[in-house]
Structure formats: structure tokens, C-alpha cells
Amino acid sequence: MGTFKIEGGHQLKGEIQPQGAKNEALQILCAVLLTSEKVTIDNIPDIRDVNKLILLLSNLGVKIQKNKPGSYTFQSDDIHLDYLESEKFKEEGRGLRGSIMIVGPLLARFGKGYIPKPGGDKIGRRRLDTHFEGFIKLGAKFRYNREDYFYGVEAEKLKGSYMLLDEASVTGTANIVMAAVLAEGTTTIYNAACEPYLQQLCKMLNRMGAKISGVGSNLLVIEGVERLGGTDHKMLPDMIEIGSWIGLAAMTKSELTIKNVSWNDLGQIPDVFRKLGITVEKKGDDIHVPAHKDGYEIQSYIDGSILTIADAPWPGFTPDLLSIVLVVATQARGSVLVHQKMFESRLFFVDKLIDMGAKIILCDPHRATVIGHDFQSQLKATTMVSPDIRAGISLLIAALSAKGTSTIHNIEQIDRGYERIDERLRAIGAKIVRV
Known part of the structure; x- marks a missing residue:
């Protein structure tokens, strides 16, 4: 200690x-899983939570190149989905609150996403219902293993839906948006979070080929697309x-x-x-x-x-x-x-x-x-x-x-x-x- x-x-x-934004980094880094093309991100803070997430992505098979301090290029063209069911993942995912946001991109692109109950600050209850209720509305099947606190969602193909979020959760909105960009049809998210960091995520996804409108408001409309490409992004x-x-x-x-x-x-x-x-x-x-x-x-x-x-x-x-x-x-x-x-x-x-x-x-x-x-x-x-x-x-x-x-x-x-x-x-x- x-x-x-x-x-x-x-x-x-x-x-x-000021350093790059921690709360933006945790969203943006998970979004690299949505494409097989290269994504370069600048102004990444060198802090424990972000470095843990970068290590988790590496273990998942993401190719990571450090260009200079605070700048990395990621390529997710060979993801090891077996890692998601390993004991190592259960241990590493549990130690980081932001790891929940890998579920949306993995579900959208590969049809399944798993996560152990995440840790983080001891500041009170931080429920995950908003995340999983959103995935279920997009057509995913939810399962939860109570013995080892392991969550999972699976779907052959996500389909757009209307949803009114029960709370304006930033991570919940980010996770649902990342799932919806590759879903079939239109997704409408009302009571969406609209923090600047969430706006940054939506703008980055749009540069990658997503079709998200209403950015900056609490009503997001997402037209699903077949695939996303690479991009460059600088964090606030x-x-x-x-x-x-x-x-x-x-x-x-x-x-x-x-x-x-x-x-x-x-x-x-x-x-x-x-x-x-x-x-x-x-x-x-x-x-x-x-x-x-x-x-x-x-x-x-x-x-x-x-x-x-x-x-x-x-x-x-x-x-x-x-x-x-x-x-x-x-x-x-x-x-x-x-x-x-x-x-x-x-x-x-x-x-x-x-x-x-x-x-x-x-x-x-x-x-x-x-x-x-x-x-x-x-x-x-x-x-x-x-x-x-x-x-x-x-x-x-x-x-x-x-x-x-x-x-x-x-x-x-x-x-x-x-x-x-x-x-x-x-x-x-x-x-x-x-x-």
C-alpha cells in the first residue's frame, strides 16, 4: 500500500x-472493439484504471502500439473470444469498473459479451440494470451466474428498438449506443446521458461510419450500419x-x-x-x-x-x-x-x-x-x-x-x-x- x-x-x-479525461478514456477505449481497422487515440491519461483496461484489451487480442506518451493505435482484427470465459478474465475484469463497457461492442460485433461483476470505488451501489435492460431491448438474451457473479448477453443479430432509460446513466448510455450502432434498423434512446464525454464517443463513432443523431441531447436516434471503419480521436x-x-x-x-x-x-x-x-x-x-x-x-x-x-x-x-x-x-x-x-x-x-x-x-x-x-x-x-x-x-x-x-x-x-x-x-x- x-x-x-x-x-x-x-x-x-x-x-x-490537465490530463486526458479518465471517464472519456474508459468509453473510447472500449469502442476500438467495434472495428477491425486501426483506431489511433491521443491524450490518453497514464493512470491505473486506464492502463488496466488497455491490458485487458491486449489480453483480448487487440493489437496495441504505443506511438508516444498518451498516444496509442489499436487494431481489433483478431479477438480471442475464449478469453472472456477464462479465470484470468474473471479476475482482471472484476478489478475495473469501466470493464462493463466492453460488453456492448462485443455483443454488437461478435454476438456475445461477458463480464464479471465489476469493482471500482467503494462509494455505494452502482447497479448495472440500465446496461442489460438496454441490451435485452435490442434482442439479446441475458444470463447471470450467481455463484461467481458473472454476467452474459448473447444474440445472433441485434435489432433496433425504442427505449426509455430508467436513469441517465453515462456508462449505460455509452454501452447501449455501442451495441446499437451495428444493430439492424433504428434505435431510439430517450433519457440518454449527454455528458461531453458521451458526445465525444458519439462523434468518434460517426467518424467511423455510424449514424447517430441528437448528439448532445437526451434523445439519441441511431440508424444501424453493417460495419465501422478506423479513425483518429483526441480526448478532452x-x-x-x-x-x-x-x-x-x-x-x-x-x-x-x-x-x-x-x-x-x-x-x-x-x-x-x-x-x-x-x-x-x-x-x-x-x-x-x-x-x-x-x-x-x-x-x-x-x-x-x-x-x-x-x-x-x-x-x-x-x-x-x-x-x-x-x-x-x-x-x-x-x-x-x-x-x-x-x-x-x-x-x-x-x-x-x-x-x-x-x-x-x-x-x-x-x-x-x-x-x-x-x-x-x-x-x-x-x-x-x-x-x-x-x-x-x-x-x-x-x-x-x-x-x-x-x-x-x-x-x-x-x-x-x-x-x-x-x-x-x-x-x-x-x-x-x-x-
Whole structure:
């Protein structure tokens, strides 16, 4: 188990370049299974979850060529379907949440797709019903082995269908879209997720020869085609990492410039941080956060009631940044209610912040009220364990702002979502060592 030692209380300064988007990468990499032709993908983040998926694709028979850091060419012209029923696949697929998205492409192209119950963050239930209900509507037969938690879908030929998704699941929508592009006839998906990363997937598939309309809306119409070809694709910067750096700058009273953020794809992120009192300046396609020497003040609603920040499907605020919002609010002037609707275990990391001196009331598994210190009382260093990716980065930000030297164990969780984070933070002045 890896560990970070962090000496907090230092101002940072400089520029930081966000990595490629983790959540986009997990979709895009699975899409290479839809064609026998070459697909070149740029701006792939070098993180544990993505590297696990690349290894899984390699074991499945995908030919992989590394062109340069962050750039790979994939060719799926000799897939080993026997691997799907091997013990090795059951072990490797179980360790990665994103592995569920190989099922749609495999089902569409080869008539069958299997997956062990995926792992990932311990943040609460993340059901797979939306994925498999979509496949069943396209004509697949579903089977589930309860003994070893192994899911499977099979179909001789998928046929287009109308479906109203029970939730706007990003991975569920991506999986169903990848299955439907090679189905016979027209598929209509209502209540589809429409996140920028899902839009990126649809645009890439259209370049490969798919016929998807309604991209960017919650109503997708897909005309099935016989085959898809190769393409080149460049991934967006990671909006969760961008939000993390905004929070880091505010908590450490640092002046930071976040480079090449793709402003048009950030949605509500800049405005939510502005509601917390943080100055977020647009400079070309960069974000500039000045040093908040006098702190930052949370806005209240027009009627004076406490600000509530809640997650919602796009274009609502992403649940992945609520942990960052919560830690940033600990040093604000004023109070905020953080409402995490999607996952019932994601706020349990607040006990570590309370140990550091934060004023947080955990109202229930989904809601926490934060009373900011306004930097009158600095957080105190402590020893912590990272429970998941986003809580991990939030605890790291808290440690960088705290007085004294903190220790964070289980940093493999942070490495799952953030590329060489210790090196990149040291480059802007952070005192952080990987043990």
C-alpha cells in the first residue's frame, strides 16, 4: 500500500496542464472493439484504471502500439473470444469498473459479451440494470451466474428498438449506443446521458461510419450500419481534474493557471466554484485562479437561505466534484449544504476532515452541512486512508492546506484517476513525497 507524506501550509504557483479525461478514456477505449481497422487515440491519461483496461484489451487480442506518451493505435482484427470465459478474465475484469463497457461492442460485433461483476470505488451501489435492460431491448438474451457473479448477453443479430432509460446513466448510455450502432434498423434512446464525454464517443463513432443523431441531447436516434471503419480521436481534458486544481488553488491561497481546459465543455463547474466565492477567470482557453489572500465567501440564495450544491445528470453538476466542493467549503466564509444524491457512501470520508478540525455535520448518508473557518483556524495535519479516487484527492488538497505533515495511505486509489500527481504538484511548489 503506497503512501504520500505531505507538508502542508505552502503557497503554490505556476501552470498545470490537465490530463486526458479518465471517464472519456474508459468509453473510447472500449469502442476500438467495434472495428477491425486501426483506431489511433491521443491524450490518453497514464493512470491505473486506464492502463488496466488497455491490458485487458491486449489480453483480448487487440493489437496495441504505443506511438508516444498518451498516444496509442489499436487494431481489433483478431479477438480471442475464449478469453472472456477464462479465470484470468474473471479476475482482471472484476478489478475495473469501466470493464462493463466492453460488453456492448462485443455483443454488437461478435454476438456475445461477458463480464464479471465489476469493482471500482467503494462509494455505494452502482447497479448495472440500465446496461442489460438496454441490451435485452435490442434482442439479446441475458444470463447471470450467481455463484461467481458473472454476467452474459448473447444474440445472433441485434435489432433496433425504442427505449426509455430508467436513469441517465453515462456508462449505460455509452454501452447501449455501442451495441446499437451495428444493430439492424433504428434505435431510439430517450433519457440518454449527454455528458461531453458521451458526445465525444458519439462523434468518434460517426467518424467511423455510424449514424447517430441528437448528439448532445437526451434523445439519441441511431440508424444501424453493417460495419465501422478506423479513425483518429483526441480526448478532452479531464474536467474533474480541472475542478480539483481550482479547489487546490483556493485552499492553499495560491495563484494557478490551468492550461487548455476546453471551456465550452465545463458546463456549470466554473459557476459552482464562483458561488463558493472563488475567482475563476477565463483567459483564452485557460483558467486563471488568483491568490485568495483575503479568503472567499460563499453566496447565499436571494432569500438569504443557505446555499445547496447538489449533483445531477449533465448539464447539472457532476457528482465527482462534490468531494472537492466539500473540502473547499471548510475554509470559506459562510456555510453550504452539500447534497450527494447518487451514491450513499461517498460522504463518509468527512470524518477524516473533522479529525483535521473541519466543522462538518453529516446529516445523513447523502447530505453534509459545512461551516467554513474563513482561514481563522487552519486544518491540522493527520494520518488518513484514501477510500476512493475523489475522496482521496480531496484529502490530499486538505493536507496541502493543513498545518504540519500529513500522511495519506492507500494512494493507489488516487493513482487510479490522477496521472503522476506527486510530480505535477511538486512542479508548482507542493511539498509531497511518495513513500
